[in-house]
Amino acid sequence: MKFIYKIQPAIAGAALLMATSCTYDPYDTDIDPVKETMTLQCETPEVEIDEDNLTSPALVFTWTGARPMSDDYMSMYKAELDVLGNSFGSKTVITSGVGFDYRYDEEAGIYSATFTHEQLNNWYSERWALPVNKVFTVEFRVIAQWSGGPEFEMPEVRKTSARVTPIHVEIFSCDEMAVAGNAIAASETISRTYENDNVFAWKGSLTPGELEIPILYDGMTYYLHNADGSTEIADGEAMPVVMNETKGGWTVPASGEYRIVINMIDRTATIYSEATDLKPLEVTFRPNGVEANPEVTLTVSDLWAYGGGTGWGAKKLNLIQSLADPQVFIFDGSTNDLKTLGGDMKFCISNSFKDENGTSYNQNNSYCFTCVLTAEGKRQNLAAELNKVFELHGGSDGETRNSYMKVPSGSNLIIFDLRHNTFLATKK
Numbered sequence: 001m002k003f004i005y006k007i008q009p010a011i012a013g014a015a016l017l018m019a020t021s022c023t024y025d026p027y028d029t030d031i032d033p034v035k036e037t038m039t040l041q042c043e044t045p046e047v048e049i050d051e052d053n054l055t056s057p058a059l060v061f062t063w064t065g066a067r068p069m070s071d072d073y074m075s076m077y078k079a080e081l082d083v084l085g086n087s088f089g090s091k092t093v094i095t096s097g098v099g100f101d102y103r104y105d106e107e108a109g110i111y112s113a114t115f116t117h118e119q120l121n122n123w124y125s126e127r128w129a130l131p132v133n134k135v136f137t138v139e140f141r142v143i144a145q146w147s148g149g150p151e152f153e154m155p156e157v158r159k160t161s162a163r164v165t166p167i168h169v170e171i172f173s174c175d176e177m178a179v180a181g182n183a184i185a186a187s188e189t190i191s192r193t194y195e196n197d198n199v200f201a202w203k204g205s206l207t208p209g210e211l212e213i214p215i216l217y218d219g220m221t222y223y224l225h226n227a228d229g230s231t232e233i234a235d236g237e238a239m240p241v242v243m244n245e246t247k248g249g250w251t252v253p254a255s256g257e258y259r260i261v262i263n264m265i266d267r268t269a270t271i272y273s274e275a276t277d278l279k280p281l282e283v284t285f286r287p288n289g290v291e292a293n294p295e296v297t298l299t300v301s302d303l304w305a306y307g308g309g310t311g312w313g314a315k316k317l318n319l320i321q322s323l324a325d326p327q328v329f330i331f332d333g334s335t336n337d338l339k340t341l342g343g344d345m346k347f348c349i350s351n352s353f354k355d356e357n358g359t360s361y362n363q364n365n366s367y368c369f370t371c372v373l374t375a376e377g378k379r380q381n382l383a384a385e386l387n388k389v390f391e392l393h394g395g396s397d398g399e400t401r402n403s404y405m406k407v408p409s410g411s412n413l414i415i416f417d418l419r420h421n422t423f424l425a426t427k428k
Contacts, residue, residue: 038066040142040158047120048165054118059138059162062112066144066156073149077102077142079113083128084137084161092128113140124166131220133245135165171222171243172267174200174215179260181212183252190260193322194330195415200262201323205255212249213262213269223247224262224269236276238268261324280326281418283349287365289397294355298367300418303329304351306363307404309343314351314363317341319416327419333412334428341425342409344381346370346401347416367396369418371405379403384425386411392421 043060050056061079069075079096086092096102102113120138124130138161145155180187183206190202190213210231213224226232227240231251241262250271252258259272272278281300286293301321304314318336322328333339347370348363355361371382372393379399383406384390393400407414411425 034067034154036067036156037064038142038144038156038158039064040140040160042140042160042162045162047162049117049121049124049167051117051121051167054121055116057114058117058120059115059140059164060112061114061140061142061160062110063142063158065109065111069146069149069153073146073153075144075146077111077144080141080143081113081115082139082141083130084139086128088139088141094123094127111142120164121167124164130166131218132169132171133166134220135163137161137163171217172264173217174264175218176216177262178214179204179211180214181210181249183207183209183211187214190262191323193324194320194332195322195324195328195417198264199324200264201260203257203259203323206252206258207255208252210249211252211271212247213260215243220245223249225249233271233273236270236272238263238266238270241267241269259323278325278327280321283367283394285367285396287355287359287361287396289395289401293359294357296353296355296361298350298353300327300349303347303349303369303416304363304366305341305345306348306351306368307343307345309341309345309407314348316351317347325417325419327417329416329418331412331414331416340410340412341407341414342411344404344406346404364401365396366401367394368401369394369416369421369423370400370403373399373403381406384408384423387426388424390423390425392416392418392423394418394421 040061040063043062044058047058049058066075079102080088081094082088082092094100096113100113100115102111104111130136139159140161141157141159143155143157146153177190177200178187179190179202188202188204190200193199193201215222215224222243222245224241224243225246225248227242231249233250233252256274259277261270282297283300284295284297286295302319303317305317306314315338317331317338319329319331322330331341346368348366348368350366351363353361353366369392371380372391374380377399379402381404386408390405408425410427413426413428415424
Protein backbone atom coordinates (compact mmCIF):
# COMPACT_ATOMS: atom_id res chain seq x y z
CA MET A 1 0.00 0.00 0.00
CA LYS A 2 1.31 3.43 -0.86
CA PHE A 3 1.16 6.12 1.84
CA ILE A 4 0.55 9.74 0.88
CA TYR A 5 1.99 12.43 3.22
CA LYS A 6 0.44 15.92 3.54
CA ILE A 7 2.03 18.87 5.18
CA GLN A 8 -0.44 20.56 7.47
CA PRO A 9 -0.70 24.40 7.31
CA ALA A 10 0.72 24.87 10.83
CA ILE A 11 3.69 22.75 10.04
CA ALA A 12 4.23 24.58 6.79
CA GLY A 13 4.12 27.90 8.65
CA ALA A 14 6.78 26.72 11.07
CA ALA A 15 9.00 25.61 8.22
CA LEU A 16 8.61 29.01 6.61
CA LEU A 17 9.55 30.74 9.89
CA MET A 18 12.66 28.60 10.19
CA ALA A 19 13.68 29.50 6.68
CA THR A 20 13.29 33.22 7.23
CA SER A 21 15.10 33.12 10.62
CA CYS A 22 18.37 32.75 8.79
CA THR A 23 18.17 36.45 7.92
CA TYR A 24 17.00 37.65 11.32
CA ASP A 25 18.82 40.80 12.53
CA PRO A 26 18.47 41.47 16.27
CA TYR A 27 19.38 45.12 15.81
CA ASP A 28 16.12 45.55 13.86
CA THR A 29 14.05 44.47 16.82
CA ASP A 30 16.23 45.12 19.98
CA ILE A 31 16.14 48.34 21.97
CA ASP A 32 18.28 51.24 20.82
CA PRO A 33 21.91 51.19 22.01
CA VAL A 34 22.88 53.59 24.79
CA LYS A 35 23.96 56.94 23.37
CA GLU A 36 27.21 57.89 25.03
CA THR A 37 28.21 61.54 25.05
CA MET A 38 31.49 61.73 26.95
CA THR A 39 34.55 62.81 24.95
CA LEU A 40 38.16 62.91 26.16
CA GLN A 41 41.24 64.52 24.71
CA CYS A 42 44.82 65.36 25.67
CA GLU A 43 45.70 69.01 25.19
CA THR A 44 49.46 68.25 25.37
CA PRO A 45 50.18 64.92 23.60
CA GLU A 46 53.98 65.55 23.50
CA VAL A 47 55.67 66.65 26.73
CA GLU A 48 59.27 67.23 27.82
CA ILE A 49 59.70 67.47 31.58
CA ASP A 50 61.26 70.86 32.30
CA GLU A 51 63.50 70.89 35.37
CA ASP A 52 63.57 74.70 35.32
CA ASN A 53 59.76 74.99 35.56
CA LEU A 54 58.77 72.02 37.68
CA THR A 55 55.66 73.64 39.19
CA SER A 56 54.14 74.66 35.86
CA PRO A 57 51.52 72.52 34.04
CA ALA A 58 52.89 69.79 31.78
CA LEU A 59 50.00 67.46 30.92
CA VAL A 60 46.40 68.62 30.53
CA PHE A 61 43.43 66.32 29.86
CA THR A 62 39.87 67.56 29.25
CA TRP A 63 36.57 65.73 28.89
CA THR A 64 32.92 66.48 28.43
CA GLY A 65 30.09 65.12 30.55
CA ALA A 66 28.59 61.68 30.14
CA ARG A 67 24.95 61.16 29.12
CA PRO A 68 22.36 62.83 31.37
CA MET A 69 20.39 60.63 33.73
CA SER A 70 17.33 61.18 35.92
CA ASP A 71 17.65 62.58 39.42
CA ASP A 72 17.32 59.02 40.72
CA TYR A 73 20.94 58.46 39.81
CA MET A 74 24.07 59.84 41.38
CA SER A 75 26.89 60.21 38.84
CA MET A 76 30.60 59.97 39.55
CA TYR A 77 33.76 60.40 37.48
CA LYS A 78 36.94 58.52 38.26
CA ALA A 79 40.11 59.51 36.41
CA GLU A 80 43.32 57.46 36.32
CA LEU A 81 46.86 58.01 35.04
CA ASP A 82 49.42 55.26 34.40
CA VAL A 83 52.24 54.23 32.07
CA LEU A 84 51.16 52.40 28.94
CA GLY A 85 51.51 48.67 29.52
CA ASN A 86 50.82 48.74 33.25
CA SER A 87 47.06 48.21 32.65
CA PHE A 88 46.19 50.65 35.46
CA GLY A 89 47.51 48.20 38.06
CA SER A 90 47.05 48.98 41.73
CA LYS A 91 50.78 49.46 42.32
CA THR A 92 51.33 51.94 39.50
CA VAL A 93 48.06 53.77 38.83
CA ILE A 94 47.53 57.38 40.01
CA THR A 95 43.84 57.85 40.87
CA SER A 96 41.74 61.00 41.21
CA GLY A 97 40.84 61.91 44.76
CA VAL A 98 44.03 60.24 45.98
CA GLY A 99 46.93 61.21 43.74
CA PHE A 100 45.37 64.26 42.07
CA ASP A 101 42.13 66.23 41.72
CA TYR A 102 40.23 67.26 38.60
CA ARG A 103 38.21 70.45 38.06
CA TYR A 104 34.85 71.26 36.47
CA ASP A 105 34.12 74.46 34.57
CA GLU A 106 30.34 74.88 34.86
CA GLU A 107 30.17 77.61 32.28
CA ALA A 108 32.03 75.60 29.63
CA GLY A 109 30.77 72.22 30.82
CA ILE A 110 34.32 70.85 30.70
CA TYR A 111 36.19 68.69 33.18
CA SER A 112 39.99 68.91 33.31
CA ALA A 113 42.96 67.27 35.02
CA THR A 114 46.34 68.98 35.04
CA PHE A 115 49.71 67.45 35.98
CA THR A 116 52.86 69.46 36.67
CA HIS A 117 56.38 68.71 35.49
CA GLU A 118 57.28 67.95 39.10
CA GLN A 119 54.52 65.35 39.51
CA LEU A 120 55.53 63.56 36.31
CA ASN A 121 59.20 63.63 37.28
CA ASN A 122 58.52 62.19 40.73
CA TRP A 123 56.19 59.45 39.49
CA TYR A 124 58.61 58.61 36.67
CA SER A 125 61.43 57.75 39.05
CA GLU A 126 59.53 56.59 42.14
CA ARG A 127 56.02 55.31 41.40
CA TRP A 128 56.77 53.92 37.93
CA ALA A 129 60.50 53.23 38.48
CA LEU A 130 61.36 53.73 34.81
CA PRO A 131 64.96 53.53 33.52
CA VAL A 132 66.92 56.78 33.36
CA ASN A 133 66.30 58.82 30.18
CA LYS A 134 63.59 56.43 28.92
CA VAL A 135 60.90 58.19 26.86
CA PHE A 136 57.55 56.75 27.93
CA THR A 137 53.84 56.93 27.13
CA VAL A 138 51.20 57.64 29.76
CA GLU A 139 47.57 56.58 29.51
CA PHE A 140 44.75 58.63 30.98
CA ARG A 141 41.38 57.01 31.56
CA VAL A 142 38.05 58.51 32.65
CA ILE A 143 35.20 56.32 33.91
CA ALA A 144 31.69 57.78 34.29
CA GLN A 145 29.38 55.60 36.38
CA TRP A 146 26.01 55.86 38.10
CA SER A 147 24.47 54.50 41.27
CA GLY A 148 21.16 54.73 43.09
CA GLY A 149 18.74 54.34 40.15
CA PRO A 150 16.19 51.60 39.56
CA GLU A 151 18.42 49.64 37.22
CA PHE A 152 22.10 49.22 36.33
CA GLU A 153 23.50 51.70 33.83
CA MET A 154 26.57 50.85 31.80
CA PRO A 155 29.48 53.19 32.56
CA GLU A 156 31.09 55.31 29.90
CA VAL A 157 34.86 54.84 29.56
CA ARG A 158 37.32 56.89 27.54
CA LYS A 159 41.11 56.63 27.20
CA THR A 160 43.81 58.75 25.62
CA SER A 161 47.58 58.97 25.85
CA ALA A 162 50.62 61.29 25.77
CA ARG A 163 54.31 60.78 25.08
CA VAL A 164 56.66 62.06 27.82
CA THR A 165 60.38 62.78 27.58
CA PRO A 166 62.03 62.80 31.02
CA ILE A 167 64.70 65.21 32.25
CA HIS A 168 67.92 64.19 30.54
CA VAL A 169 70.45 62.83 32.99
CA GLU A 170 74.11 62.50 32.09
CA ILE A 171 74.59 58.84 32.94
CA PHE A 172 77.97 57.53 33.87
CA SER A 173 77.31 54.45 35.94
CA CYS A 174 77.70 50.77 35.23
CA ASP A 175 76.32 47.41 36.28
CA GLU A 176 78.13 45.46 33.55
CA MET A 177 80.58 46.43 30.81
CA ALA A 178 81.81 44.55 27.74
CA VAL A 179 83.97 44.84 24.66
CA ALA A 180 82.03 44.04 21.48
CA GLY A 181 81.68 44.86 17.80
CA ASN A 182 83.16 43.18 14.73
CA ALA A 183 86.70 44.04 15.87
CA ILE A 184 86.54 41.14 18.33
CA ALA A 185 85.66 37.50 17.67
CA ALA A 186 83.14 37.33 20.53
CA SER A 187 81.95 39.78 23.15
CA GLU A 188 83.95 39.68 26.39
CA THR A 189 83.42 41.20 29.82
CA ILE A 190 85.42 44.24 30.90
CA SER A 191 85.99 43.70 34.61
CA ARG A 192 86.24 46.14 37.47
CA THR A 193 89.80 46.40 38.68
CA TYR A 194 90.76 45.13 42.13
CA GLU A 195 92.28 48.46 43.06
CA ASN A 196 89.40 50.75 42.03
CA ASP A 197 85.70 49.95 41.60
CA ASN A 198 85.39 52.92 39.24
CA VAL A 199 88.05 51.67 36.82
CA PHE A 200 87.39 48.88 34.32
CA ALA A 201 90.10 47.15 32.29
CA TRP A 202 90.51 44.54 29.56
CA LYS A 203 93.39 43.20 27.50
CA GLY A 204 93.11 41.04 24.40
CA SER A 205 93.24 40.71 20.62
CA LEU A 206 91.41 43.03 18.24
CA THR A 207 91.22 43.09 14.45
CA PRO A 208 90.40 45.96 12.08
CA GLY A 209 86.75 46.95 12.46
CA GLU A 210 84.33 48.58 14.84
CA LEU A 211 84.98 48.42 18.58
CA GLU A 212 81.95 48.87 20.82
CA ILE A 213 81.87 49.17 24.59
CA PRO A 214 78.28 48.44 25.66
CA ILE A 215 77.35 49.22 29.25
CA LEU A 216 74.38 47.70 31.02
CA TYR A 217 72.92 50.02 33.64
CA ASP A 218 69.54 49.92 35.34
CA GLY A 219 68.19 47.49 32.74
CA MET A 220 69.22 49.65 29.77
CA THR A 221 72.13 49.25 27.34
CA TYR A 222 74.31 52.27 26.61
CA TYR A 223 77.49 52.74 24.57
CA LEU A 224 80.67 54.73 25.14
CA HIS A 225 81.69 57.25 22.47
CA ASN A 226 84.34 59.90 22.03
CA ALA A 227 82.95 63.14 23.40
CA ASP A 228 83.95 64.92 20.18
CA GLY A 229 81.87 62.52 18.09
CA SER A 230 84.81 60.94 16.25
CA THR A 231 85.52 57.21 16.06
CA GLU A 232 89.31 57.54 15.99
CA ILE A 233 91.48 56.03 18.72
CA ALA A 234 93.99 58.41 20.29
CA ASP A 235 96.47 55.61 20.91
CA GLY A 236 97.60 55.52 24.53
CA GLU A 237 95.88 58.79 25.44
CA ALA A 238 92.93 59.28 27.79
CA MET A 239 89.95 60.20 25.60
CA PRO A 240 86.97 62.08 27.11
CA VAL A 241 83.86 59.97 26.53
CA VAL A 242 80.09 60.16 26.76
CA MET A 243 77.57 57.41 27.36
CA ASN A 244 74.33 57.16 25.38
CA GLU A 245 71.98 54.70 23.69
CA THR A 246 73.47 55.15 20.21
CA LYS A 247 75.27 52.03 19.06
CA GLY A 248 78.87 52.56 17.95
CA GLY A 249 82.30 53.36 19.33
CA TRP A 250 85.76 53.33 17.77
CA THR A 251 87.46 52.16 14.59
CA VAL A 252 90.32 49.73 15.22
CA PRO A 253 92.98 50.40 12.55
CA ALA A 254 95.13 47.27 12.84
CA SER A 255 95.27 43.80 14.33
CA GLY A 256 97.11 43.32 17.60
CA GLU A 257 96.97 43.14 21.38
CA TYR A 258 95.17 46.05 22.97
CA ARG A 259 94.64 47.23 26.54
CA ILE A 260 91.44 49.14 27.31
CA VAL A 261 91.03 51.15 30.52
CA ILE A 262 87.74 52.91 31.35
CA ASN A 263 87.71 55.43 34.21
CA MET A 264 84.12 56.10 35.25
CA ILE A 265 85.08 58.99 37.55
CA ASP A 266 87.24 60.86 35.05
CA ARG A 267 84.87 59.78 32.23
CA THR A 268 87.73 58.72 30.03
CA ALA A 269 88.65 55.72 27.89
CA THR A 270 92.29 54.88 27.18
CA ILE A 271 93.04 52.35 24.45
CA TYR A 272 96.62 51.17 24.20
CA SER A 273 98.03 49.38 21.16
CA GLU A 274 101.18 47.28 21.47
CA ALA A 275 103.20 50.36 20.53
CA THR A 276 101.91 52.46 23.45
CA ASP A 277 101.00 49.79 25.96
CA LEU A 278 102.01 50.25 29.58
CA LYS A 279 105.10 48.25 30.47
CA PRO A 280 105.91 46.36 33.69
CA LEU A 281 108.38 48.04 36.02
CA GLU A 282 112.03 47.28 35.31
CA VAL A 283 114.59 48.19 37.95
CA THR A 284 118.32 48.50 37.33
CA PHE A 285 120.44 48.53 40.48
CA ARG A 286 123.69 47.39 42.02
CA PRO A 287 123.23 44.65 44.66
CA ASN A 288 123.76 46.02 48.17
CA GLY A 289 124.08 49.44 46.57
CA VAL A 290 127.80 48.79 46.15
CA GLU A 291 129.28 50.57 43.14
CA ALA A 292 131.75 47.75 42.56
CA ASN A 293 128.96 45.24 41.98
CA PRO A 294 127.73 44.80 38.38
CA GLU A 295 124.35 46.30 37.56
CA VAL A 296 121.39 43.95 37.59
CA THR A 297 118.12 44.62 35.76
CA LEU A 298 114.97 42.85 37.04
CA THR A 299 111.36 43.04 35.91
CA VAL A 300 109.01 43.40 38.87
CA SER A 301 106.34 40.71 38.75
CA ASP A 302 105.81 40.20 42.49
CA LEU A 303 107.14 41.33 45.89
CA TRP A 304 108.63 39.57 48.89
CA ALA A 305 107.91 40.89 52.37
CA TYR A 306 110.79 40.78 54.84
CA GLY A 307 111.22 42.07 58.40
CA GLY A 308 109.94 41.72 61.91
CA GLY A 309 106.39 41.33 60.64
CA THR A 310 107.42 38.17 58.76
CA GLY A 311 109.59 36.72 61.53
CA TRP A 312 112.64 37.76 59.47
CA GLY A 313 111.79 35.32 56.75
CA ALA A 314 111.10 36.30 53.13
CA LYS A 315 107.45 35.76 52.24
CA LYS A 316 106.37 35.85 48.64
CA LEU A 317 103.15 37.89 48.49
CA ASN A 318 101.67 36.34 45.32
CA LEU A 319 100.29 39.70 44.31
CA ILE A 320 97.67 40.26 41.60
CA GLN A 321 98.89 42.44 38.74
CA SER A 322 96.35 45.04 37.68
CA LEU A 323 94.91 44.81 34.17
CA ALA A 324 94.76 48.60 34.10
CA ASP A 325 98.47 49.05 34.84
CA PRO A 326 101.15 46.33 35.12
CA GLN A 327 102.97 48.46 37.69
CA VAL A 328 100.06 48.23 40.14
CA PHE A 329 99.86 45.16 42.38
CA ILE A 330 97.14 44.02 44.75
CA PHE A 331 97.31 41.89 47.88
CA ASP A 332 93.84 40.37 48.32
CA GLY A 333 93.53 38.41 51.55
CA SER A 334 90.32 36.75 50.39
CA THR A 335 92.28 34.79 47.76
CA ASN A 336 95.76 34.87 49.30
CA ASP A 337 97.04 32.13 51.61
CA LEU A 338 98.67 34.75 53.84
CA LYS A 339 95.20 36.26 54.56
CA THR A 340 96.59 39.42 56.21
CA LEU A 341 99.79 41.43 56.57
CA GLY A 342 100.97 43.45 59.55
CA GLY A 343 104.09 44.65 61.34
CA ASP A 344 107.50 46.05 60.36
CA MET A 345 108.67 45.04 56.90
CA LYS A 346 110.13 46.10 53.59
CA PHE A 347 109.11 44.81 50.16
CA CYS A 348 111.84 43.33 47.99
CA ILE A 349 111.56 42.80 44.24
CA SER A 350 113.37 39.44 44.45
CA ASN A 351 114.55 36.90 47.01
CA SER A 352 117.00 35.16 44.70
CA PHE A 353 118.93 36.52 41.70
CA LYS A 354 122.36 36.54 40.10
CA ASP A 355 124.51 39.19 38.49
CA GLU A 356 126.33 38.83 35.17
CA ASN A 357 129.23 37.14 36.91
CA GLY A 358 126.99 34.45 38.35
CA THR A 359 127.15 35.79 41.92
CA SER A 360 124.01 34.86 43.86
CA TYR A 361 122.07 37.28 46.04
CA ASN A 362 118.94 37.19 48.19
CA GLN A 363 116.35 39.66 49.46
CA ASN A 364 118.90 41.31 51.80
CA ASN A 365 120.86 42.45 48.74
CA SER A 366 117.87 43.32 46.55
CA TYR A 367 116.22 46.52 45.49
CA CYS A 368 113.27 47.10 47.84
CA PHE A 369 110.39 49.44 48.59
CA THR A 370 109.90 50.85 52.07
CA CYS A 371 109.33 54.17 53.83
CA VAL A 372 111.08 57.34 52.71
CA LEU A 373 114.45 58.27 54.14
CA THR A 374 115.08 61.24 56.38
CA ALA A 375 115.95 64.63 54.89
CA GLU A 376 119.57 63.67 55.40
CA GLY A 377 119.06 60.44 53.45
CA LYS A 378 119.19 58.23 56.53
CA ARG A 379 117.18 55.15 57.40
CA GLN A 380 114.01 55.41 59.47
CA ASN A 381 110.96 53.38 60.40
CA LEU A 382 107.52 54.90 59.70
CA ALA A 383 104.02 53.53 60.26
CA ALA A 384 101.39 53.42 57.51
CA GLU A 385 97.77 54.06 58.50
CA LEU A 386 94.69 52.17 57.39
CA ASN A 387 92.80 53.77 54.48
CA LYS A 388 95.48 56.44 54.03
CA VAL A 389 97.90 56.61 51.09
CA PHE A 390 101.48 56.07 52.26
CA GLU A 391 104.52 57.23 50.26
CA LEU A 392 106.95 54.51 49.20
CA HIS A 393 110.64 54.88 48.54
CA GLY A 394 112.71 52.41 46.54
CA GLY A 395 116.40 51.66 46.41
CA SER A 396 119.18 49.13 47.00
CA ASP A 397 121.46 51.26 49.16
CA GLY A 398 122.07 50.31 52.78
CA GLU A 399 119.95 53.12 54.27
CA THR A 400 116.92 52.09 52.21
CA ARG A 401 117.40 48.36 52.80
CA ASN A 402 117.55 48.98 56.55
CA SER A 403 114.41 51.11 56.74
CA TYR A 404 111.22 49.28 57.72
CA MET A 405 107.66 50.48 57.39
CA LYS A 406 104.92 49.31 59.75
CA VAL A 407 101.96 47.78 57.97
CA PRO A 408 98.69 48.16 59.96
CA SER A 409 97.80 44.90 61.66
CA GLY A 410 95.15 42.83 59.91
CA SER A 411 95.48 44.56 56.53
CA ASN A 412 93.82 42.26 53.99
CA LEU A 413 93.57 44.48 50.92
CA ILE A 414 96.71 46.37 49.95
CA ILE A 415 97.40 48.35 46.78
CA PHE A 416 101.04 48.75 45.73
CA ASP A 417 101.19 51.45 43.06
CA LEU A 418 104.81 51.24 41.98
CA ARG A 419 104.27 53.69 39.12
CA HIS A 420 103.47 56.42 41.62
CA ASN A 421 105.33 54.90 44.62
CA THR A 422 102.32 54.67 46.90
CA PHE A 423 100.97 52.07 49.32
CA LEU A 424 97.38 51.83 50.57
CA ALA A 425 96.31 49.30 53.23
CA THR A 426 92.66 48.62 54.04
CA LYS A 427 90.46 46.05 55.71
CA LYS A 428 87.44 44.70 53.85
